[in-house]
Amino acid sequence: MTMPITPGAPAVVAARTEGLAKVYGRGDAQVVALGGVSVALNAHEFTAIMGPSGSGKSTLMHCAAGLDAVTEGKVFVGDVELTALKEKELTALRRDKIGFIFQAFNLIPTLSAEENILLPLSIAGRKPEQAWFDRVIDTVGLRERLGHRPSELSGGQQQRVACARALVSRPEIIFADEPTGNLDSRSSREVLDFLRRSVTEFGQTIVMVTHDPVAAGFTDRVLFLADGQVVDEMRNPSADRVLERMAHLDSAAGV
Amino acid sequence: MLRASIKSVLGRKLRLLMSAFAVILGVAFVAGSFIFTDTLGKSFDGIMNSSVGDVIVRPAGTEASFGSSQTLPGDLVAELKDVPGARAVDGNLTDYTTFVVSKKGKLIGGQGAPGLGVNFNTAPSAGGESMFRLAEGAWPAKDGEIAVDSRTAKTGGYVVGDTVQVVTAAAQAKVAPKLTGIMEPSGSLVGASVVVWTTHQAQALYQEGKDVYNDVWVTAADGTSQDELQTAVAKVLPPDLEAVTGEKAAEAMRTSIQDSMKFITYFLLIFAAIALVVGTFIIVNTFSILVAQRMKELALFRAIGASRQQVARSVLVEAFIVGLVGSTVGLLVGIGLAIAIKALFGSIGLDLSDASLVIAPRTVLASYLVGLIVTLLAAYLPARRAGKVPPVAAMRDDVTLAETSMHHRVIAGAALAIAGAIAMGLGLFVDVPNAIVWIGIGILGVLLGVAGTSPLVGRPLITGMGRLYRRMFGAVGVMAEENALRNPRRTAATASALMIGVTLVSMMAVFGSSAKQSINGEIERNFKADYLVSNAIGSDFSPSVGDEIAKIPGVETVSRMKWGMGKVKDSDEWIAAVDPATFGSVSTIDEKNDATVLKQLTAGGLLIDSEKASKLGVKAGDMVPVTLQGKPFDVKVAGTFESSATAPSGLIVDLATWTQHGGTAADGQVFVKAAEGADMAAVTSAIDKVVADLPTVSVKDMAGYAEEQSKPIDQMLMIIYALLGLAVIIAILGIINTLALSVIERTREIGLLRAVGLGRGQLRRMLRLESVVIAILGAVLGIVLGVVFGIAIQRALADQGFTALSIPWLQLIAFLLLAGLVGVLASVWPGRRAAKMQILDAISSE
Known part of the structure; x- marks a missing residue:
């Protein structure tokens, strides 16, 4: 899984959805967040999910990551059908096979940076692989900061700690929910650079929800969502092309 | 603002009910004690009027x-x-x-x-x-x-x-x-x-x-x-x-009976005070947490123009409502308590079933005053903090209320503890008047002082347990420790509530165990008879019993002790009478100089405990006026002795003097000694036969006598434990409350943990470990203080017969384990709530 990708090899699917639907509320108050989405997320790729507010991009990610129950359809991570798992198995799967990076509040305030990074491993009762841990730490450039608490770190540093945490357990897939949403542009670039490198150098699979075209420009592939449907997709995106596409989507959505 | 306060209370019913519980119990004790004593007074009125x-x-x-x-x-x-x-x-x-x-x-x-x-x-x-x-x-x-x-x-x-x-x-x-x-x-x-x-x-x-x-x-x-x-x-x-x-x-x-029943009122009021002190910690905690959680809401009030005072007042209004509800429910529970005490008295022979409950206006007034004042006082500091919420907090996430420095609190606590320790020291080691009062005030000072410094004092203990947790439970253990440490005030206040209860329980355990050991020791040293015949209820019995026993073959000595109320130099005193010729062979008056003392008594006259002698201002050889059965006479002080359990009243006359001046003929105790080589089984059965159809009279050997003497201590301890148990229950509710509120406060954190793979069981364990830390902290502090206080009290009372110090280690360890169990139980409900929380709450930003 950590081998560098061979150019031209057939894409392996890290996660996929089949007719994934999510409906909130009942009757008149019913809101369809996702209306039967089937999408495949390729392994060793950096995928961005974009769309206007209310397009269902966050819901898609939450369901794909097993954080939220689906109304209809199936979700697979690797060969495992998430939608068929019991709560306990789902928890274990999240712990062992999925990494998370959230927009804010990524770290446990009472734990040091190092303890936060090792949290999923120690929850599972596993020991970190020292060489891998060192490599991750050096890549995110946090070696000097390992003993600090989150409150002693800048926003960018906190997000890099979160990235390291997601990486250190070598999950099959990392879901990132607006990871740069709360950061200034310089910190954003650092974090995105790091995510990009994780995919290129370590062959990590990352799915990122974002509304920032610049962030999307770091990815291999962009999925565009509108009104709970995947409406378009773009390979090797650039910030300008994404911006243009988004403007079109927004006007189509009447925003 | 008033509407907002009321809405706020209604929105948090459960939490406030839990803090009200402390008020309820305290008020219930106040109301219960008043109602019961009033009822008792009225039923005695009935007797009085028909008995004159x-x-x-x-x-x-x-x-x-x-x-x-x-x-x-x-x-x-x-x-x-x-x-x-x-x-x-x-x-x-x-x-x-x-x-x-x-x-x-x-x-x-x-x-x-x-x-x-x-x-x-x-x-x-x-x-x-x-x-x-x-x-x-x-x-x-x-x-x-x-x-x-x-x-x-x-x-x-x-x-x-x-x-x-x-x-x-x-x-x-x-x-x-x-x-x-x-x-x-x-x-x-x-x-x-x-x-x-x-x-x-x-x-x-x-x-x-x-x-x-x-x-x-x-x-x-x-x-x-x-x-x-x-x-x-x-x-x-x-x-x-x-x-x-x-x-x-x-x-x-009426006055005399009411005076003698006053102890019940005082007894219950003491427990009311304990419940209220413990409750205060819980109320302070609850309101502090509620204010912290409502910061945004309070800031919004400030932003739209409410003054600091208005915001603070809105919190106090909430407290007022809690106090009002608590007092009302407490009053009702108090009525129930009075009925229960009435029933309890009925079961031990004081039948009050004819008397209807007396609920005086004073009782109602006292209940509401106590409930409201305690709640409002406890909510005052959190309310003031609420007023200090900056309006900008409404718009920003990262504004936290500046914790007032813990410095002041710790210093004040330490000062109080030191002052208390000095007072205790004075009472123990320096000859001050009313030493026990000094010690009592000292104990109170140390207790509250330690409660004040507990965020600091408790730290090493928490980190010590944290180290253990880290080794045993990994990340879950680390987080539990850190959670206990992250808000030292909250942890300390919660633990302090438990500490107070455990301190008192441990103190009573040490005291009771020492008392029993002292009595047993005294009996072992002094009891030389084979049998003791006494009245099960402590009153006199017919001298014919002794006469009959004396006739039994194999019985060598029958020595009687009689007692009665009399006057010595115008002071009402219990006076005992013994036969100096036989008493020495069955018991001891003065452990050190028994022979001398007996000799002095043989010459006739009054033996006085040396302390009592100085109190009454008499010395050996003096003639003192004594009244027995209303008849005054002068008697020579034959000598003085060191106090002993044999003659707790400290006044003994020889039997001849007693009889001559009309002392009662009935016996208080009869000591029986069998002849050497007598068939003990036969003697025993013969004595048993004498008292067989006299249910008031019982025969015991030394072990039986010792057991009978320690039984009231055990019973007393049981009652005190039961009442202190209520203080512990309040403290447990406090732990539940704190944990439940912490869980709500940490919603996002818990969501995050769950997202990165923390199982529900692990989450519950984390809370359980945190809860156990709090409980053990309270228990350890409480046991340490309780043992120190128990020793202090034993030392202070050493010259009143509490000569032995006995620390019931097993019992104390049991308390510690029980506290751990309490911690586990207290975490059940908050843990369940936490496990039910939605992961998404953490990641969907507000």
Whole structure:
């Protein structure tokens, strides 16, 4: 899984959805967040999910990551059908096979940076692989900061700690929910650079929800969502092309 | 703002109910103690009014003391008949140790309430009615006939015509008269039983056949007032007799009974205070957390123009509502508590079932005042903090309330603890007056002081447990430790609430264990007899028992100890009498100089405990005025001794002096020693046979005696534990409350943990470990303090017989384990709530 990708090899699917639907509320108050989405997320790729507010991009990610129950359809991570798992198995799967990076509040305030990074491993009762841990730490450039608490770190540093945490357990897939949403542009670039490198150098699979075209420009592939449907997709995106596409989507959505 | 406050309370019903629980319990104790004592007072009023005549003539100075066996001559009755205004004159004999044995051989009553034996007469009480009304049959007309009260007849299974078993402390221990009548008392008897004899037989039984009475009732003729009659009667009385109006006598009795019942009020009020102190911690905590959680809401109020005072006031209004609800519920629970205490007293013989509950306005007022003041005081600081929320907090996430420095709190706590320790030290090691008061105040100071410094004091303990957790539970353990440490005030306040309860429980455990050991040690050192015959309820019994035992073959020594209330130099004292010739072989008066002391006593006179001697200002060789049974005489102080359990009153006369001056003939205790080589089994069974049909009298060997002596301590401890248990329950609720509120506060964090793979079980374990840390912290501090306090109290009371120090380690370890269990239990509900929380709450930003 950590081998560098061979150019031209057939894409392996890290996660996929089949007719994934999510409906909130009942009757008149019913809101369809996702209306039967089937999408495949390729392994060793950096995928961005974009769309206007209310397009269902966050819901898609939450369901794909097993954080939220689906109304209809199936979700697979690797060969495992998430939608068929019991709560306990789902928890274990999240712990062992999925990494998370959230927009804010990524770290446990009472734990040091190092303890936060090792949290999923120690929850599972596993020991970190020292060489891998060192490599991750050096890549995110946090070696000097390992003993600090989150409150002693800048926003960018906190997000890099979160990235390291997601990486250190070598999950099959990392879901990132607006990871740069709360950061200034310089910190954003650092974090995105790091995510990009994780995919290129370590062959990590990352799915990122974002509304920032610049962030999307770091990815291999962009999925565009509108009104709970995947409406378009773009390979090797650039910030300008994404911006243009988004403007079109927004006007189509009447925003 | 008022509406907002009310809405806020309603929105957080459960949380506030939990903080109100502390108020409820405290108020319940306050209300319960008042209601019970008022009820008790009223039911005694009933007895008083039916137990006094218009004018009572009695030996001077007997006042309202029960059980006075002083007498006045019988011919006085005839003399007083000529007093103008007197319609009738009746002599009364009253004995307080006459008990009826049921058909099944069980003693009726006899656990606190007296067994009355009276002579029959028709004197109406001041209330107008005769003291007793005949319900069935006829009044006793000749020797061998009695009437009893209906309850006693019913309990005993006796009907008119039956032969009734009666036991007395008089020379004739057992009497078997025929039941001719059953009567109803005109007021409540409060559990006492009544046997009515003919005057002749009562005199024969209780006064060795002499024509004397304990008092005489003069009934006023129509148109003569109590006061007029009293004046007229007083004129003809010899100087050693006095006449009082019924009103006055009843009033004096009432006061004396109420005074003796006051301890119940104080006892309950002490627990009310404990509950309220513990409760205060919980309320402060709850409101602090609520304010922290509502910061945004409060900031919004500030932003839209509410002043600091208004915001603070809105929190206080919430507290007021909690206090109001708590007080109301507490009052109701207090009524229940009073009913429960009434039932408890009923089960030990003080039957109050006739009395309806008295809920005085004062009780209601006190309940609400206590409940409201405590809640408002406790909520004051959190309310002030609420006022300090900056308006900008409404718009920003990262504004936290500046924690006021813990410096002040810790310094104040330390100062208080040190001052308390100094006070304790003064009481213990320096000769100050009222040493025990110094120690008590010192204990209070140290307790509150340690509660103040507990965020600091508790830290090493928490980190110590954290190290253990880290090793045993990994990340979950680390987080549990860190959670306990992240808000030291909150943890400390929660632990302190438990600490107070555990401190008191541990202190009582040390104290009780030391007391028992002291008693056992004293008995072991001093008890030289083979058997001790005593009355199960601590009152006297017939000397015939000793006479019978002396006749048993193989019994070498029968040594009697008698006691009674008397006066020494105008001070009311219990005086004991022993036979110096035999007492030395069965027991010890002074452990160090027993031989000397016995020798001094053999010469005749009074032995005084050295401390009592200095209190009374007498020394060996002095002649001191003593009054026994109303008869004054002078007696020489034969010597002094060091206090011992044998003579707790510290006053012993030789038996000859006692008898010569009319001391009671009944025995208090009879020590029996078998001859060397006697067949102990035969002796034992022979003695058992003597007391077989005297349920009031029991025979024990040394072990049995020691056990009997420690039983009241155990019972007392059980009651105190039960009441302190309530303080512990409040503390447990405090832990639940704190954890539950922390869980809500940490919603996002918990969501994050769950997202990165923390299982529900692990989450519950994390909370459980945090809860156990809090509980163990409280327990460890409490046990340490409790042991220190227990030792201090034992040392302070060492010269009053608490000579041995015994620390019940096993019990203390059990307390610690129990505290751990409490921690586990307290985390169940918050843990369940946390496990149910939605992961998405953490990641979907507001």
